[in-house]
Every structure is written in structure tokens, then in C-alpha cells.
Amino acid sequence: xxxxxxxxxxxxxxxxxxxxxxxxxxxxxxxxxxxxxxxxxxxxxxxxxxxxxxxxxxxxxxxxxxxxxxxxxxxxxxxxxxxxxxxxxxxxxxxxxxxxxxxxxxxxxxxxxxxxxxxxxxxxxxxxxxxxxxxxxxxxxxxxxxxxxxxxxxxxxxxxxxxxxxxxxxxxxxxxxxxxxxxxxxxxxxxxxxxxxxxxxxxxxxxxxxxxxxxxxxxxxxxxxxxxxxxxxxxxxxxxxxxxxxxxxxxxxxxxxxxxxxxxxxxxxxxxxxxxxxxxxxxxxxxxxxxxxxxxxxxxxxxxxxxxxxxxxxxxxxxxxxxxxxxxxxxxxxxxxxxxxxxxxxxxxxxxxxxxxxxxxxxxxxxxxxxxxxxxxxxxxxxxxxxxxxxxxxxxxxxxxxxxxxxxxxxxxxxxxxxxxxxxxxxxxxxxxxxxxxxxxxxxxxxxxxxxxxxxxxxxxxxxxxxxxxxxxxxxxxxxxxxxxxxxxxxxxxxxxxxxxxxxxxxxxxxxxxxxxxxxxxxxxxxxxxxxxxxxxxxxxxxxxxxxxxxxxxxxxxxxxxxxxxxxxxxxxxxxxxxxxxxxxxxxxxxxxxxxxxxxxxxxxxxxxxxxxxxxxxxxxxxxxxxxxxxxxxxxxxxxxxxxxxxxxxxxxxxxxxxxxxxxxxxxxxxxxxxxxxxxxxxxxxxxxxxxxxxxxxxxxxxxxxxxxxxxxxxxxxxxxxxxxxxxxxxxxxxxxxxxxxxxxxxxxxxxxxxxxxxxxxxxxxxxxxxxxxxxxxxxxxxxxxxxxxxxxxxxxxxxxxxxxxxxxxxxxxxxxxxxxxxxxxxxxxxxxxxxxxxxxxxxxxxxxxxxxxxxxxxxxxxxxxxxxxxxxxxxxxxxxxxxxxxxxxxxxxxxxxxxxxxxxxxxxxxxxxx
Numbered sequence: 022x023x024x025x026x027x028x029x030x031x032x033x034x035x036x037x038x039x040x041x042x043x044x045x046x047x048x049x050x051x052x053x054x055x056x057x058x059x060x061x062x063x064x065x066x067x068x069x070x071x072x073x074x075x076x077x078x079x080x081x082x083x084x085x086x087x088x089x090x091x092x093x094x095x096x097x098x099x100x101x102x103x104x105x106x107x108x109x110x111x112x113x114x115x116x117x118x119x120x121x122x123x124x125x126x127x128x129x130x131x132x133x134x135x136x137x138x139x140x141x142x143x144x145x146x147x148x149x150x151x152x153x154x155x156x157x158x159x160x161x162x163x164x165x166x167x168x169x170x171x172x173x174x175x176x177x178x179x180x181x182x183x184x185x186x187x188x189x190x191x192x193x194x195x196x197x198x199x200x201x202x203x204x205x206x207x208x209x210x211x212x213x214x215x216x217x218x219x220x221x222x223x224x225x226x227x228x229x230x231x232x233x234x235x236x237x238x239x240x241x242x243x244x245x246x247x248x249x250x251x252x253x254x255x256x257x258x259x260x261x262x263x264x265x266x267x268x269x270x271x272x273x274x275x276x277x278x279x280x281x282x283x284x285x286x287x288x289x290x291x292x293x294x295x296x297x298x299x300x301x302x303x304x305x306x307x308x309x310x311x312x313x314x315x316x317x318x319x320x321x322x323x324x325x326x327x328x329x330x331x332x333x334x335x336x337x338x339x340x341x342x343x344x345x346x347x348x349x350x351x352x353x354x355x356x357x358x359x360x361x362x363x364x365x366x367x368x369x370x371x372x373x374x375x376x377x378x379x380x381x382x383x384x385x386x387x388x389x390x391x392x393x394x395x396x397x398x399x400x401x402x403x404x405x406x407x408x409x410x411x412x413x414x415x416x417x418x419x420x421x422x423x424x425x426x427x428x429x430x431x432x433x434x435x436x437x438x439x440x441x442x443x444x445x446x447x448x449x450x451x452x453x454x455x456x457x458x459x460x461x462x463x464x465x466x467x468x469x470x471x472x473x474x475x476x477x478x479x480x481x482x483x484x485x486x487x488x489x490x491x492x493x494x495x496x497x498x499x500x501x502x503x504x505x506x507x508x509x510x511x512x513x514x515x516x517x518x519x520x521x522x523x524x525x526x527x528x529x530x531x532x533x534x535x536x537x538x539x540x541x542x543x544x545x546x547x548x549x550x551x552x553x554x555x556x557x558x559x560x561x562x563x564x565x566x567x568x569x570x571x572x573x574x575x576x577x578x579x580x581x582x583x584x585x586x587x588x589x590x591x592x593x594x595x596x597x598x599x600x601x602x603x604x605x606x607x608x609x610x611x612x613x614x615x616x617x618x619x620x621x622x623x624x625x626x627x628x629x630x631x632x633x634x635x636x637x638x639x640x641x642x643x644x645x646x647x648x649x650x651x652x653x654x655x656x657x658x659x660x661x662x663x664x665x666x667x668x669x670x671x672x673x674x675x676x677x678x679x680x681x682x683x684x685x686x687x688x689x690x691x692x693x694x695x696x697x698x699x700x701x702x703x704x705x706x707x708x709x710x711x712x713x714x715x716x717x718x719x720x721x722x723x724x725x726x727x728x729x730x731x732x733x734x735x736x737x738x739x740x741x742x743x744x745x746x747x748x749x750x751x752x753x754x755x756x757x758x759x760x761x762x763x764x765x766x767x768x769x770x771x772x773x774x775x776x777x778x779x780x781x782x783x784x785x786x787x788x789x790x791x792x793x794x795x796x797x798x799x800x801x802x803x804x805x806x807x808x809x810x811x812x813x814x815x816x817x818x819x820x821x822x823x824x825x826x827x828x829x830x831x832x833x834x835x836x837x838x839x840x841x842x843x844x845x846x847x848x849x850x851x852x853x854x855x856x857x858x859x860x861x862x863x864x865x866x867x868x869x870x871x872x873x874x875x876x877x878x879x880x881x882x883x884x885x886x887x888x889x890x891x892x893x894x895x896x897x898x899x900x901x902x903x904x905x906x907x908x909x910x911x912x913x914x915x916x917x918x919x920x921x922x923x924x925x926x927x928x929x930x931x932x933x934x935x936x
Contacts, residue, residue: 048096052089111438115445122446129418130450133411136827137454137500139820140407142461143400145485145493149466151393152492153483158381159302160482162237166338168378169303170194170351190355190376191317191334198350200342205232205335206317207301211584211789214311215283216262216270222584222789223266225284226301226309229317233295235337236302242267243278243293251314260289261312264297284311298482301333303381336378348377389476391889392810395555398886399817402548404500406821409541410828412504415447416538417835419508440510447505448498455497459485462493472812474805507537539868542832545825546872547879550909552818554880557901558887558894559811565893566804572735572745573620574659575796579773580619582791583760583781598760600784605764608780610773613657613765616753617650619799620658620735621746628713629749631699632725640699641713646746649683649753649761655732657765663693665706665730668752684723685712686752690730694745705731710749726751738803770795810890822909825872826916833865834920844927858921865917866910873906 056077063073081088123130159167170191195204205228212225230246239245240261250259260282262271271277281288300308317334338347355376385393429439466483473480583601585594598616605614627647633639652667654660668688689710696705705728712723734745762781766773774793781790794802801808837844844857884896894901 048092049089052092111441112445115442116449118442119446119449123449126418129414132827133414133450134453134457136407136410136824137451137497138457138461139824140400140404141455141458141493141496141500143465143817143820144404144496145458145462145489146465146469147393147396147400148492149462149483149485149489150469150480151397152486152489153480154385154389154393154477155382157488158385158479161302164237164302165380166340167235167302168336168338168344168347168380170334170336170376170378173375173377190351191336194336194351194354197354198347200339200347200350201336202339203231203235203337204317205229205235205337206315207232207333207335208315209301209309212285212311212313213283214285216266219270221786223310224307224789225311225313227313227315230314232335235335236299238296238299240293241296242275243291245293246312246314251316258287258289259292259314260284261293261295262291263295263299263308263310263312265308266310267294282311284313289313302335303333303379303384338378344378344380344383351376351378386476388806388889389474391886392806395810395886395890396813396817399552399555399814402552403817403821403824404496406545406548406824406828408500408504409545410824410831411447411450412507413538413541413828413831415443415504415508416534416541417831419443443508444502444505447508448501451497451501451504454500455493458497459490459493462489468816469813472805472809474809475802476806477809538832538835542825542829542868543872543875545821545828546869546909546913547876549818549821549825550873550876550905551880551883552814552821553909554876554902554905555887556811556815556818557905558891558896558898559807559814561898561901562891562894563804563807563811566738566807569736569738569892571621571738572660572733575620575800577766577768577770578619578658578796578799579764579766579770579777579793580795580799581762581764581774581777581781581793582618583762584789584791585760595755597785597788601760601762601781601788604780604784605762605777608766608776610767611764612767613653615651615654615657615763616761617648617654617658617763618761619763619794619796620660621737621799621803622646622648627723629695629699629710629747630713632709632711634708642695642698642747644747645695646748647683647685648748648750650750651753654750654763657763658735659765660735661733662690663731663733665690665728668729670752683751683754685710685726685749686754687724687726688729688752689726690732690750691728692732692745692748692750693734695747695749696728696731698747738800770797774798807890807892822912825909826912829865829868829913830916830919832868833861833917834923836864837861837920837924841927844924848927854925857924858918861921861924862914862917865913869910869913872913873909876909877902877906 056074059077059080060070060073063076064070068076078085157164159165161167191204191206195201207226207228210225210227211222213222214225228246230248230251233239233245241264243261245261246259262277262282267273267277271280277291277294280291282291283289295312298308336347338344352375355374462485466485470480470483585597602614605611627645628641628643629645630641631639652670655662655667668686668690672687691699691705691710696703699705699710700708708728709725710728711725732750735748736745764773764777766777768776774795777793778790782788844860847857847860880902881897887896
């Protein structure tokens, strides 16, 4: 109709053309009308038609085609502004109407928002964990460019470059490579420090002058190191102190700069204070309290005689470099170098050395990475269940509003307009759920931090960062669209005339709506069964781990690691070790003390080879764990001696220090797994073994040691507990800087640990004692990864089952409402109560059975995902799957029984009268 309106009237009365083409046509018509009227006026004044036309065109101020084009552009811009204004007005109206609709049904709104908040909150919490551990594991600017060059070691974890890497491979990489922009070195040491009148042995870090620059951080007070500080003939010796030491020893005073602190007897001037919590990246050790400058070769070398974590070289990748390219370049430079000081030697019959670079995310263990994948999948399924639940609620509500939608359609509302209105309501629910989900995520993170295993200790500082909140917003918008689309489309699919002719009461919902709602319920039940089956498998695996045979008695056992460091202890280590042992033996309740680590642990050791025997030849193991002990270690730890005897302490050998440890004592013991691998015929006693990669080259062989005993295998209480570690037990060398001690006590381990720590510290004020570890805590730490995954997945699975039950209840209850007349007729005709209950429960039971069958199929297909997280249980365990299926069916029957009982209260007369 508007096509016949005179040009210019649309603009005068703000009537919008339908398209840009119509707007341009109106502009042309308006211009032509102006010219015609002007020409008529001038002709009437006595001008000729030609002169009048020329005068009218001159009044335009531009050629006709330019004026026409300008007017068209103006009309198009005006129309675009009008459309935006109209959209904003309509959106405002939609939001207001959606708000009124939500307030009219507060119960529905609260249930939908709470359901979404649980799904979005759990998803946000797990994404925070993934972001902290995988996406942004280092809290430094561009921390993903910080890498550690390592040597790939066969049979054990990769080994950081050490020794003289500053003048060897690392320096060559920096000089000849194109992927690395900077190389820095850092090491952890235990230094005897006298600060502010107090002496103690504290964690310290010799680092290169550019180390903080590589991390992208600066001291919070004072200055950092400069190049001259690390040179022997440079300025006066300097040091930086940690924020905690600054607060504890100096009270946070500003006059700390310029004060002198003694580090291993060397006076150093304090020049700066490092940020709170600053530590060496990729290490799980205590943050250093003293930072001292050292050249790269010194920072990455220099043994204190301890067995602290190895010295580390760090590199800063160029912006256009990838870790893969950097690894290839490092390998190429290492292969072309005639000498590679600072790396592991290559023994005969071993593969060539391989090198690569690792980012922080690469150090995340396979078990932890798989646990994160499973958790992220679980919360994704939980979010989909929440969406399906809300979609079901919206479908029921949308069908109840068909009369309203039909009237709006009859009054001229388009299908797109109705869809947009329904989507607006769903988006409001989603955003409200997302806002509440932030609170749920915060609470979930507190739970995750409390349950985190020691391997995920870095989660202690996980927070809801900006990127995580943006993720929450994106998830909320996506869920709003996801669960709003189906109800929006179905609600607008009905023709207005059909909806108006349908009676509003007693009618049943459409076939498409019923099928969609049933399909959503089937999906919810299937997804909840998959989560429940995974939780059940983890629960059974956890129970099996608790019953696992460890090979030692952890209860009543306490492990303490004493670090003597250097400084005043250079020549006093044997005397101090003897004094510590004597002091511990005097403690009440202590029944035994010995040198050695907690059973199941071992320092990563060298390869092991047997003496060439004419009958059996020579055998090798690529790597064995080395445990330095005193002879009474097995009695204290209660490890069974299966064959042979204990080593003779009177047979001494000067300890040889290797690039990776110490030489074996003349007599050693091996565990049963080593004996089985090397001497399957059982002739381990009397055999001779040595380290296969003892020296810096194959030309410096290790001395032989005689096997005098075979002891029982010890296992860690984790999912790999069924595979015993390869272990060799050697007498503790005199120069060992660590003093690993195990104590057997009658007191509970957690009570004895602080007593033992105080007793050790009383021997000398500068001794550093790591927090003692009780056997009970050791067991808890070993079970922590499985407990962590089990607790979270179980919580998500229970929540998913509750949501599925609520959704099933809603579907069945709505079905009862729709079948009120039918049920009334049945009751009027004499139907028994159990028949009515069976009729209603049968609907929910059929949906549950279909969902269970589908869920079992999905659980079987995805069972391999949990394989690496399970112990002594098959991922397709029939008992777990069967019990889970029965539980889901029972919950479904219960959810259907409640509306079935309500159906019994239907009055037949009222039901027929309502019809």
C-alpha cells in the first residue's frame, strides 16, 4: 500500500520503505517532484521551459546525477538509522515483556536460572583450572615463550641441561640459533644465611643477571642484578631477598637496601626485594628467600653435594618461533657439536642423545592431563543436561502459550518476531544463570583447591580471571541460544488459525513437541548414566588402591629430609648426621631410625648392567632408582628381606660422584623386580652389577658392586601401583648433603612429624628441615589424584542425575496435565489406582530404559578414556555398569511416581466438566 504514497510523504511522516531500493526510488521521486514544481513556478513567472529547467537545475548546486547520488546516499543512511532505532526499540520492548513473563512465573524462573547456574558454574570452574594449568600455566607476561631445554632420557623423566651448559650447548644454541632470543640460568641451593642477626639454612637461588628480565618481572623494591654483578671481579657482592624474608626479618622497612647479609660466609649487600611468591618456573620447590648473581656456567653448575633438583637453563623464544622449531634447532646444534658438556653421556649400545624444549604445559603429567580432559568433558555433559532441562521447561511453557502466540500472529506479528521474543526470554534466563554461575564457580574452585593432589599444587592460586569471566559470558550466550532455539521454532510453527480453533483446555500438545521433549529426556538420562558409570569406576578403583599391597608398613612411619647445604657444614656432615640420628633415637615413642627415603620413592638413577656371564651373557636396564640407606632401613620400614643378607658397612669405598648421583657401595641389594628382570633364573645373589653410564664417557666405567640380597618390591599407592619400580639399595655415602631419614614411632604419624622436626632443628640452628612426611600423609598423597577425579566426577554425576530426574518429573507431570480428561474417564470407568500409577510411571520408565540403553552404549564406546585413571578394574566393568543402570532406572521410577500419585487425586467429574 505504501508504494502509491506520494514521494516525500514517507519522509514527512517517518514511514519506512521496505528496502534500500525503495528508499532510493523515493529519493529519486522526491527530486523529480521538486524539479517539476520549480519549473512550473518559473514558467508561470514568464520564463521559457528551457530557461526554467536550467534555473531549477542551478538551484540544486550540483549536476543532476551528483545531486541524485547524494540524495540516494542520504536516504540510505537515514533508512539505516531508522532500522537501528526500530531494532533497539523492539529489543527494549522484548526485554521488558520477557521480564514481565519471568516475574509472572517465579517458580519456573528460579528453577531455570538455578539449573543453568549449576551447569555454567561447574563449566567455568573447570575452565579456570584448564586455563591455569594448560593455557596460561606461568603467571608471567608472555609466559608461554619461556621454555626449558631438556635431554630426553630413556626410561625416566626428561633431564634439564646442567653442568657447564653456559659454555656448551646452551651457549651454542644462543649464538647459532634463530629461535631463541635469550638464555638464562638458575639453580636452587641451600645456603647458610645470617640476616638481621639470625642464622638459618634457607632456600636460595644463584641466577644469571638476566633471569628476572627473562621472566618479565622486576623487583618491587630496589633494583635487580646487572651484568657486572655476576662477574668474579665485578662490584661488591650483592643479593636480592624475597618479599617474605623482607617482611619476616626486616619488618618490611625501606632501609633494608644497603644492609649486609652473609650467604655461606660471604657478605653481600641487599640491592632489591623480589615480588611475593616469586620462584623458579617449572619447579615445585619452595620459593627462594635469597637470590645471588652468578654467570651462566656457575648458575647451571656447582654441586653442593646435595641431591637438590638439578640446575636449570631457561630460554626465551622469539615471537615467531614455535617449540617444535626450537626443539629441531637445538637437536641439530647438539648433533653438530664435537663436545656437548653438561649433558648425559651415551654408553655403548644406547640410542643417540635427543634434545627438545618444554613449556610449562608440557610438564603436566599424563594422568593429570587425562583427568582434566575427563573433568572438562564431564562438565560439558553437565552443561548440556542443564540446557536440555531448561529447553524442556521452555517447551512446556511455549506450548501453554500457543493461544498467546496465535493472537499475536493474527495481529500481524511475523514468525521471526515471535522467535526473537522467545529467544530474548531464553537469553535473559541464560545471562541470569551465568551471573549466578560465577558464584557457583567461585565455590567450586574452593572445593577444587581443597581436594587438589600434590601434583596440582599450582592450583593454590587459581582465580576467576578476566578471560575466565569472558568465557562464562560466552557460555551463557551460547547456552541461551542453544536451549532457546528449539522452543522458539516450535512455538512459532503453529498456524494462528489452527491454534485459535484448538480448545485451550483438555487439548494435548503437538506430536513434534512431545517427541522433542522425550528426546531431550532420553539424552539427559543417557548423559547422566555415562557420568555415573565413570564415577562408579573411579570409586571402585579408589577402593582397590586402598587395599593394594604396598610391600612396607606406612602407618607409624615418618620421613624427614634434612638439607645440610654448604657453609658451616662442609666438614661436619658425618658428625651432624650421627648427632641427628642419636637425637631422634632419644625421642619417646621412637622404635627405630634409619637413613633412607620413604619406600616407593627413589632418586632417578643411571642405567644398570650385569657382569658378562658365559651362561647368561650381559643384561642391561636403561634406568633404575637408587635408594641410599643404612642397614637397618628395612627393619624400620618393614620391608621383607627375601634372600641373602644386609650389606657389610665395614667394606668402604670412596664415593665417586657422577653427573647424576653417586657410585654404588661395594655391596648392594636389589628389589624383586630388578632380580626378575636381570636374573630370571633366580641367581641374583653373588652377581656383580655397575652403573652403565657412570662417567662422562663410555671410557670411564663405574666400579663393580656385588648383590648380597633381594628385598620385596615396594609400591606407590597410585594407579601404577601394580608395576613395581626398579630399585637398587646402596649404603649412604659420607658426602651426601641430603640426610633422608625414616623414623618408626608408636605415635600417630601426623602427631610425630612436628616433634621430629623440632628435634632435628635442635641439633644445629642452621639446619634446614623440610616438613616431615608421615606414612598416612604419604598414602593420602598417593591416592590424591584418584580421589580428586573421583570426588569431582561423582559430584558432577550426582548433579546430572538430579537434573535428569527433575526433567523427567517435569515431562511426566506435564503429560498428566495434558491427559487429565483421559485419566478422569479411566477413573470414572473403575480403573484401579495401581493401573493409573502404572499408566503414568510407564511413560517415564520407557524413556528411562531407552536412555539407559543409549547411555550404556556411549559408556562402552568411551570407556578407554578412563583406562589410565583406573587400577585393578576394567573400564567396561559389568558390575559397575549394571549397578549404575539400575540406579538410574530406580531414580526414573521415583521421579515418575510423584506425578502418578498426583494423577490419583484427579476428580472425574471436574475432569469431564473441564472438557
